[in-house]
Amino acid sequence: MNNDGKLSGSFSCPIPFTSSDTIQPGHGGGGRMSRDLISDLFVRVFDNTELSRGDDQATITIGDQKLAFTTDSYVVDPIFFPGGDIGELAVNGTVNDLCTSGAQPLFLSAGFVLEEGLPLEELSKIVESMKRAADRAGVSIVTGDTKVVNKGSADKLFINTAGIGILDHDYDISCRNVRAGDIIIISGTIADHGIAILSRREGLSFTGTIRSDTAPLHEISRLLMETAGGGLHAMRDPTRGGVAATLNELAQSSEVEFRIYEEHIPVHPAVTGACEMLGLDPLHVANEGKMVICVTPEKAEQVLAALKTHPLGKDAAIIGEVFDEKPGLVSMRTRIGGWRIIDLPAGELLPRIC
Numbered sequence: 001m002n003n004d005g006k007l008s009g010s011f012s013c014p015i016p017f018t019s020s021d022t023i024q025p026g027h028g029g030g031g032r033m034s035r036d037l038i039s040d041l042f043v044r045v046f047d048n049t050e051l052s053r054g055d056d057q058a059t060i061t062i063g064d065q066k067l068a069f070t071t072d073s074y075v076v077d078p079i080f081f082p083g084g085d086i087g088e089l090a091v092n093g094t095v096n097d098l099c100t101s102g103a104q105p106l107f108l109s110a111g112f113v114l115e116e117g118l119p120l121e122e123l124s125k126i127v128e129s130m131k132r133a134a135d136r137a138g139v140s141i142v143t144g145d146t147k148v149v150n151k152g153s154a155d156k157l158f159i160n161t162a163g164i165g166i167l168d169h170d171y172d173i174s175c176r177n178v179r180a181g182d183i184i185i186i187s188g189t190i191a192d193h194g195i196a197i198l199s200r201r202e203g204l205s206f207t208g209t210i211r212s213d214t215a216p217l218h219e220i221s222r223l224l225m226e227t228a229g230g231g232l233h234a235m236r237d238p239t240r241g242g243v244a245a246t247l248n249e250l251a252q253s254s255e256v257e258f259r260i261y262e263e264h265i266p267v268h269p270a271v272t273g274a275c276e277m278l279g280l281d282p283l284h285v286a287n288e289g290k291m292v293i294c295v296t297p298e299k300a301e302q303v304l305a306a307l308k309t310h311p312l313g314k315d316a317a318i319i320g321e322v323f324d325e326k327p328g329l330v331s332m333r334t335r336i337g338g339w340r341i342i343d344l345p346a347g348e349l350l351p352r353i354c
Helices: 032-045 086-099 120-137 192-202 218-231 242-254 269-278 297-307
Strands: 058-062 065-074 104-115 140-149 157-166 183-186 232-236 257-261 292-295 317-323 330-333 339-341
Touching (some): 065 086, 104 218, 120 140, 183 297, 192 269, 218 292, 242 292, 292 297, 297 317
Parallel strands (some): 104 140
Antiparallel strands (some): 058 065, 065 157, 104 157, 257 317, 330 339
């Protein structure tokens, strides 16, 4: 306040603006701004049956063969982080988008946007990492593209990928297929990736080891189908926007209500401590090697037991149930017994996560 009794200085609203005439960071955060941009612009203009399903991949039929097709871009900062790098992340993320339909991933493309001045040694490490990740997931990188931009026109390296897989089953696994009565399962601890990225980016150190959970989920996907069969209604990897965004997308697409229980949600103690210190909700933090699963109650315990036999599912847990009373609503019973609404994040909590 100055001598005239008026406020002086620079002030900004802590609540992100969700309406703008220009693209903002929040449009890429996986929350409400992302949803509105996709639905109000891209889906409206490109309108077709496959796109309007809202899944992480398109399901297409060529002759008598059903295929899953997806694409994604990776702009993570930093490009090397605890537990992985941008190359491994690009392969695993694309594989996982195919896996959420129950497809068997087969082929990937890789497009590179390289900034002038990027050390060739770093690029070589990333390409070799992509090869190892592709071999682990059983896919081949069969085509691609390379572009170089002037220094300052990008941030070291951006990667675009596309993936194709075969759908060799007749199950309806989709974000639109969740039903009242379904049980909600998470395949492991949440928020590991986002906190690992943040810790490296900001030079933060926490008690305990925090590493990205980036991993291919093709074996998890196949295990779920073998165990649940037609009782498997939906799978979704909770990346940008975290578990909160994924649950909201599923609830809205299927017009059902989700109720989850905080005490059942697995979070690594080091991640819990980091989120408490930084004022973050683990439900809104990105993951890169986890699956949200909706199955019939008859199959839930079998699915949970099967997940726990796999290294990537050892921390799996049943976290909630599906109802039909308030379509589109996601709520959580807290540890102290109250209930709170779990909404989409308004903007972008952690930029450049994937």
